[in-house]
Every structure is written in C-alpha cells, then in structure tokens.
Amino acid sequence: MSSNTTTLPRDGIARRLWQLAKDLLRLFVMLATTFLGLLAITFFIGRVVPIDPVLAIVGERATQEQYEAARHALGLDRPLIVQFLIYVKDAATGNFGTSLLTAKPVLEDIGRVFPATLELATLATILGVLLGVPTGVIAATRPGTLTDQIIRILGLVGYSMPVFWLGLMGLLIFYGELGWVGGPGRLDTFQEMMFESEVPRHTGMILIDSALAGAWDIFRNALSHIVLPAGVLAYYSMAYISRMTRSFMMNELSQEYVTTARVKGLPEWRVVWVHALGNTLVPLITVIALSYANLLEGSVLTETVFAWPGLGLYITNALMSADMAAVMGGTIIVGAAFILLNMASDILYRLIDPRARAAA
C-alpha cells in the first residue's frame, strides 16, 4: 500500500479542536437538512394523497358534524404550512403525535414494532454475510467452473424468487410437514403469554430479553420461530452479497499484487482470504450496510406471511388507514436507520482503509 502519510497540522490543539468543531457542525447541518427534507417530503406527500384521514377515525356512518369535530381535533382545518410547522416543532421534541389506529403515541408504537424487525433483520444479515461472502469468494476463485455456476444459479434463484412464495413454501415444508421450526408469529401462544407476563422488557427483542432473564424455554421457542423468516431474508441478502463479493474479488484477483504474492510463494488461501478479500472489504461493507438497511425497513411481504409484527407491516397498515402520524413517524425511523448505517459504514472505512484515514 502507498505510504504517503500526510503530516498532521502540529500548530496547536486549538486548531485541531476548531477542525473537529467544524466537522461536527457540518455533520449536524447535514443531518438536520436531511431530516427536514425527509419530514417535508413525507408530510406533503401525506397531504397530497387522495385519502381522508378523518374518515379513518369516524368511519362510514359518521354525520357531517362528527366528521367536522374529528377534523378539527386533528388540526386538519388549519393551513397546510401551519400544520407542517407544528409537525416539525413536535418532531424536534421527539413527539411524533398519536397514531389514529392504536390511540398510542407513535414513538411508543415504534418502540414496540421496531425491535421485532431489528431482531429479524440483524439475524438475517449475519446469516447472509456468513453465507454470501464465502460463496462469493469461492465463485471468484474458480470462475466458469461447475461450482461457480451452481453458486450463480443459487444466487439467481434467491434474487428472483418472490419472498412471499419462498416464505409460504418454507412454512409448508419446515413447519407444516416436517415440524422442524416454529410457526408464524414470534412465539408459540403459550410461550408468548409467558413472555408477556414473566420476562422484563429491556430491548423488545425476544431473543435478547429472554436470554437476559435466563428464560431459555422462551429463547429456544423464539429461535425456532425466527429461523425460517430470517433464513428466507438471509437467502435474499446472501444472493446479493455473494454476487457482489464475486465481482469485487474477480477485480482484486486480477491485480498485480496478487501475482506478486503468489510469486513470493504465499499459500493460496492466504492470498485469497487475507490479501484479496481484505481489499474488497471497503466496498463490501457498503453493500452489507445497504442490504441491512433494506431489511430494517421491514419486509412487508415476509412480515405478512410470517405474521411478524414488525415495522414494515406497521407502516403499511398505517398507510392503508391514512394514519399519517404513524406513517411519518415510521418513515423517519427508517430514514434515521439509513443515515446512521451510512455513518457507521463511513467510520468503518476509516478503520479499515488507511487511505481514508489519512484523507480525513
């Protein structure tokens, strides 16, 4: 690797602090603008769609009077711009309003549904990486061989198969026929009632909370329920990660340093798994982070098939019922997840890539 180390300015701590402050300020302004943009777009799209949120509450039979009363209570009779400013002000203080459907603060709702999605997405991403990276590397080291073709077809199938269908088939086979895994939902009925009454809530993720409480029956039951949906989602992200790994690796393996390493007599596994793979990590991290962020949005179809009460279902339900407070709250959480993951992968680059470290 190149060794053009930049010289850090040595003229005093003040200057470095100033630099840090400027960086932080820039980050903050960037975050604030992104969020404001996100708020504005969701808000105005929410108001443009030809759906009437008032009808969602009062129902079909309501008289005009009851309709007007509900409209006023929601503040929908005020000018649009005033509604938006109120919304921004509330959002800034962490108040995303009350969901029409659940009659609870949106933040509380999201606190309930997001852990379910987080748990599923995290497990799926871990599985996807554990399977996707090695298969991608193997495919890249033997391009054109049968192994490569098999991996490619597996990936293609994973990529093009509807998650919905895959999930139902998985349920039919592994739950319905073989009985190897738990069914739809996060827990069996009995275990769910135990969980609700016995286990203190720390994260909302059943695997973690039950492990913390030492409730291993519930842990095992939760694991048996999550394996299938996580597996389905993992297959999908594996296909993507594997394909990307293969193409990054093909690129690296054609580089001169690889030839050099081989000429030097390094064992092949070291060349492939350490030298070449090491250099694909930066773009790979972006790919993984993006795939993770996609799963965090909540896969509506997977959540529907598996009766998984996560964020995707929540936002979709809210949208269908014109529950705009919930839609906007959910969108902002998803947006925040994207932004945070972007930042995290940015930080990871710096740790991994000396060039990026130096440029900063």
Next chain:
Amino acid sequence: MFHERLRGVAAALALGLGLGLGTIPAMAGTPDNVLVIADKIDDIVSLDPAESFEFSGNDMLNNIYDTLVELDPNNLGPLVPGLAESWSVADDGKTYTFVMRKGVKFHSGNPVTAEDAAWSLQRAVKLNKTPSFILTQFGFTPENVDQRIRAEGDKVIITTDKKYAPSFFYYCLTAVVASIVDKKEALAHEQNGDMGYGWLKTHSAGSGAYSLKLYKPSDSYILEANKSYWRGAPAMEKVFVRHVAEPATQRLLLEKGDVDIARKLTPVDIEGVKGNSDIKVRDEVRGRIMYIALNKKVAPLNNPKVIEAIKYLIDYDGMANSFLKGAYVVHQAFLPKGFLGAIDDRPYKLDIEKARALLKEAGVGPFKVRIFVRNDQQRLEMAQSLQNTFAKAGIEVELRVGTGKEILGQYRARKHEIYLGAWGPDYPDPHTNASTFAWNPDNSDEAKLTGILAWRNAWPAKETTPLVEAAVVERDTDKRRAMYEKIQRIHQKVSPFAEMFQAIEQVAMRRNVEGFVAGGSIHSAFYWTVKKN
C-alpha cells in the same frame, strides 16, 4: 485448502442452528383452558364501547361488557335479560323502566348499579362518537340526556321523545354502544372531563365474561376470564386473539393445532381443510349486504328504465357460484336474512335481452359509466363481472379503483357514478337498514346526510320514507314485519340500489372446540360460550 476452513464454518453454523432447534419441546395443540383465535384485527380503532364500531373491536367488547338486555347466543333473535333482570314500558309508550340485577360486580370489584347504567348511556350520548346515533335517534341530546336517562334506586328510567316500537328500542340497547361501563373506574382515569375516554380507548372497565389483559394493536390481544361472572365463570380461562393477515398462514396454524379457530380463511382454504378430520367448519350468515348503487345525479342513471335495465345486467348466480362461493349467497333485499321482516324474493336475474329492451324503451343509446370500487380482490372480481355483463347491453364500464377511504370519501360526497360496496347493520332491528337504504328526509346537497345511503345516491326515496317512519313506531310486531316486507318490495322496484349478495362467514375450528358463535347476521362473536372437549 480453503475448503477445509469453509467446511469448518459450515459445520459451526449447522451446529449452532442445530443446538437451537434440536431441543424444542414438541408442543402439540393449545392448552385446554386457553382459546387461541387467528383473525384479522387491524380494523380496531378504539376499545371504548362508546366509540367502537368495527367488527373486530365489537367482537372483543361483546365479551368484556354487558348490556341491560342481551341476545341469546344459542338462539339469536329473542331478547334475554342482561344486567337488567326485567324491563317494561309504560302506557304512554315512551317511558321505559329497567330493574337492575342484584349482586353483579365489575372486574374492578365495584358493584354494578343503576347509576353506572344510566351514566354509561349518558356518556355515549355526550361523547357523540360515530355509533352514538343508535341512542340519539330516540331523541337524546347531550343537553337533555341527564333528564331523559336517569337512575332511581335499583331502576333505570328512560324516556324517549316519542312512541317507538318497543322492540326497536330494546334491540338498540343490545348494541355495543349501550355497554355498561364501570363509572368509578372510568372516572378514576378521567382527563380534562373526557369521562375516561382517553383511557378506555386501550383499556377495559366492564362486568362481562372477560377483562382485557393485554392489547397490542394490529398484533394480538389477551382476555382473562372473569371468575365471578354472573352467568358463571367461562370455561376458557384465557382467550388469545392473534392478528394473522395472510389466510394461508391462518390455515397452516389451524392445521398444526397452534390455533383453535381461524376466522379469515378464503373459500379455497375452507375447501382444503374440509377433508381434515381434525377440523370442522361452521357456516353462519352474517349481516353484510353487497350492493351497487346508482347516483341519481348522473345521467342516464337517473332514468328509471336504465336503473331497471342495470338490475337485469348482473350475473347474480354466476358470481355466487364461482368466485364468491362460500363467501356470499344471492340476496336481493336490503334486510339480511335473520332480521324481522327479511324477505327472500329474487325478482332479478341476468337477462341481457330484457335489459336491452328496457334501454331501448328509455331511448338511451350505448353509454359509458364508471364503477367506483375499492381495491379489494373480491370486489374487483365483482366489478369485472359487472363490466362484462354491462358491455353486452352496450354499457361501457370503466373501473375507478382506490383505497377504501378514498372511494368512501367520494361516495359520501356524491361524486361517484355507480358505487360497488357493502353495508352491515348497526343493531339487530330492521330500522337499521331501512333508515339508510329507504329513508331520506332531505335530498338537498346542503343537508349533508352523509351517513344515509339514499342521500348519497341523491335518491329522494319519496315512495318509502313515510313507510319507514310508520314502521319504526308500529307497536304490533306482526304488522311491523308486514310493513318492512312491503318497503323492501317497493325498494326492489324503484330504488337506484341493486342488492346482490349477503355474506356468510365460514369459521374453521379444531374438532374439540364447541360453542363458538360468530354472531350471525345481527351480533358479534361470543367467546364465553366456548368449551373444549
């Protein structure tokens, strides 16, 4: 070389998963004292009985709250005592007296008193939420209700504004909006004079067979048995209702025995489980009527001959015997089977020639029309069938598809042309549908009677409005029945409505489940009657 490492990774993975899965206890079926139901419950808006007006919410509240008079789950129709052990109406025909049952307690332990009953009814009127009209149609207003509904000792005295058919009044008191709420408990959670409304939206304070233990919106709820229920403790100690949106998933859960009852299976799934000896299917007619309505503001839909022609352009039997099989049966009147005065007349069938002749008589050439329909598989299939048959008589149909709320908004604003949709009764008396399909006191735009179907379609209903008003005050039940039969026959002839189908619900359940009642055409589900063998 590196495959060895890979093999290591794979083995570790397999081991990890295996460890997790290998030790799962095989749980066969649900516990004997717990009833587990797979349903769709994302329609629930509020758990306050003064506001709840959705199917799933009413199913829940029917098991949490009692009303003064109730319906017998085993014989839906006649009234049975609820929290009132007896009731009577004075000679003036306007003053009703209910004598409260003694010794009944709310879930909180507070005794159920006449004061609780009077306050609950007053509260529903004062909160003025959507279902409040079921009570306010008897002349109660937030201002007068404290005088018109009052407690005297162990009696509740109610005075209506004029004479009505007593059965009409009693049936309205069986609706969820007339549930008796624990006054003390509700007021303990009152905020800004809301009579506990904010709290009751997600909590319960009743005297019924169950209390609400846990509620996770659009996810699940758990009810816990009231051991000292005045009818006797229910057999199921807990009722667990899970929201499972996908019918195929519901079916799997039922087949595996992880739920006892699946309520939202498609007709295809029902056929599929019928061969399974562990599962049985119960059919119940429900109150929902599927109909099309023609907006009289739109030419040529305002022409009586055109209206009649369209009624002959619907393939009633074709739809009922194909894609609606198991979900709907043909029904051409606005009162569902099971209601007082319901008729089974079927004056219309698909008859293209007759329709063409009628259109010719009307002097109307081929024309275009839009059918407004919400984005729902079954309804779209119906709309497509209509599109198909209408075309045979030269009527070109364009489907205007949108979300439920969007289409409903246009319908309420009289901006539709033909509306395809459903209507369910609000309380078990014929007036509930008569007063919306066949009654329109003011057809002007300014009247904004948006809740009334006749108004939405700009139909003045001159032929039936006086008859509806007479029927609702008729005190002789036989005469009253005859009046509703007559109203429906007129309605079939002259109204811009073509009622097509009545819903049936096919509830699939494990063979050991006994006594589940979905509520028939007039009521909500009963869980407290369920036993497992």
